[in-house]
Amino acid sequence: MRILITGLSGFLGQKLLSKLPADWEVVALSRSTLAAPPVVTQIKMDLTDADAYRSLPSQIDAVLSLAQSRAYSVFPGQTGDVYDVNVTASVRLADYAARANAKSFTFFSTGSVYEPYTKPLRETDMELAPRSLNGVSKLAAERALSLYRDIFPVCCLRPFFPFGPHQTRSIVPTLFERINTGTAVQLDGKDGLTFSPVYVDDLINITVRAIEDHWRGAVNVAGLQTVTVRELSEAIARALGVEPVFSQSSSSALSLLPETDHLYSLYSPASMTNFDDALSQTIASFRNRKAPSI
DSSP: OEEEEEOTTSHHHHHHHHTOOTTOEEEEEESSOOOOOTTEEEEEOOTTOGGGGGGSOSOOSEEEEOOOOTTTTOTTTSHHHHHIIIIIHHHHHHHHHHHTTOSEEEEEOOGGGGTTOOSOOOTTOOOOOOOSHHHHHHHHHHHHHGGGTTTSOEEEEEEOSEEOTTOOSSHHHHHHHHHHTTOOEEEETTTOOEEOOEEHHHHHHHHHHHHHTTOOEEEEEOOSOOEEHHHHHHHHHHHHTSOOOEEEESSOOOEEOOOOHHHHHHSOGGGSOOHHHHHHHHHHHHTTSOOOOO
16 A cells, blocks of 8 residues: 655654554655655655645555644644644645545544533534634644545544653653652642543554544544543652652543544454553653653
């Protein structure tokens, strides 16, 4: 299969590069040169350059859009850049996929489309009203991409709290850094957020399956293990041989547990990595590195 992929320079993209299926012929779009296997054909390209899409391969089997604006949380000030990358570039990729006779289009969305998280987090809910720039722009892209569903299968993966070795942003490296330096972990309520983080290897395997099996529609992607911030902090502290320090706020704790029946009707839960093993491998990768960018 010949597949065009954007966003390979990020955490998920770099992991995907290390786990590419042997029968994939990959065309990677990136602003800079990637550390990629020789089987990957690299094309230097700015996704916001409309003219650049004309020089892409005339035939492609699938498209995977992993790209996300690095300024996704900067509002106001970077709204235009976020929309250019998250929305406009995604639609241009879909137009290209249609011209190139692609058989599927897979888009990395986000669990934040469900903000403010007041309803069951269910893919069939059409009354979504996210409040963050990232959530709004990703949902806008999902809506626009749905127009192509009669041309090729469009799948929008909505990951919740990916984590894994060498990650430099997100909740797990943040907690590790706080606990490792003796900084207090702030909890809303008694135990903090309740959530079900997904291990990066599982997320990549699910993505590969979605592409190869031509999944359609939105799919929540979360892990099998439900934890609180307190429980996760205590697990990290045990691995480090220290006592965690907590502070509590008066805010009520959120419970972000998406419905995953749809995911596990498509992908066997028996294939998921044991959470304790995943967390152990992740913590081991953090021990000898510099402090993460938070």
